[in-house]
Amino acid sequence: MAKQLDYHLIHEIFTRFRAAEPEPKGELEHINAYTLLVAVALSAQATDAGVNRATRALFQIVDTPEKMLALGEDGLTEHIKTIGLYRQKAKNVMKLSRILVDLYGGQVPSSRAALQALPGVGRKTANVVLNMWFRQPAQAVDTHIFRIGNRTGIAPGRDVVAVERAIEDNIPAEFQQHAHHWLILHGRYICTARKPRCPDCLIRDLCPFEEKTL
Structure with missing residues (x-):
């Protein structure tokens, strides 16, 4: 578990996420x-x-x-x-x-x-x-977010509820609505469990993860 990042680093991380994907979407198809x-x-x-x-x-x-x-x-x-x-x-x-x-x-x-x-x-x-659906800044912590929260120090916690609370406490309000989507997509496609794609990561210079891939 990485040490909690400070506010300025977290702000920069999510500024980059937002610049790369301003309106991230969930991947589950639905009608209503x-x-x-x-x-x-x-x-x-x-x-x-x-x-x-x-x-x-x-x-x-x-x-x-x-x-x-x-x-x-x-x-x-x-x-x-x-x-x-x-x-x-x-x-x-x-x-x-x-x-x-x-x-x-x-x-x-x-x-x-x-x-x-x-x-x-x-x-x-x-x-x-x-x-x-209801556009509330609720944070759904899945295995990807749990891993990313702890690996990067954005939202460390020993269980999903602790990580959820850390996201709510540590991520600036302007990013709360889309925070869990940015983290899920980052974990699903870049910061994968077994072999993270660190060379392709847009926050690699801010991430304290010691086992970065080359």
């Missing part, structure tokens, strides 16, 4: 808040690309919880059977769809507590929906 929620719930222990392959046809016919309930668990299972843990995920999607219809008029709530109360929706999923 509901399909985003479903896609993120399906993405646990799966790749975004794998989820997108499974949901493209699904979301053409199902884009509301009412339509999901009409499709039924067996119909959903047939669409997502290429995704890991698909049987349990199908059950959770059906349950959360029923709750959305019964309690929220078919709408996705904009409250973290309400989202986390849905079956199969954890803090990370809730934060992705809050950030991407």
Whole structure:
């Protein structure tokens, strides 16, 4: 775990991220808040690309919880059977769809507590929906962000909640909305787990990681 970087270095890091990609986007394909929620719930222990392959046809016919309930668990299972843990995920999607219809008029709530109360929706999923759809500066910490936060010293922490809090505390407010997207994309394509692409990294001169690749 790297030592916490100071404010000025973090500001410079995110200034560079913003200059390179002013409006970073999540890679999960979706149509509305509901399909985003479903896609993120399906993405646990799966790749975004794998989820997108499974949901493209699904979301053409199902884009509301009412339509999901009409499709039924067996119909959903047939669409997502290429995704890991698909049987349990199908059950959770059906349950959360029923709750959305019964309690929220078919709408996705904009409250973290309400989202986390849905079956199969954890803090990370809730934060992705809050950030991407409701434009709240929520920080969804996945394995990439956990690694980057600790490797660079931007947001060190021993668990995902600690890293989430460090992001909220340490990254300037002007970067909060897009912070988790910049970090995810950086971790997915540049600062990879086994062999980071340090020569291609736009913050390599600011990063304290000692095992840089040449």
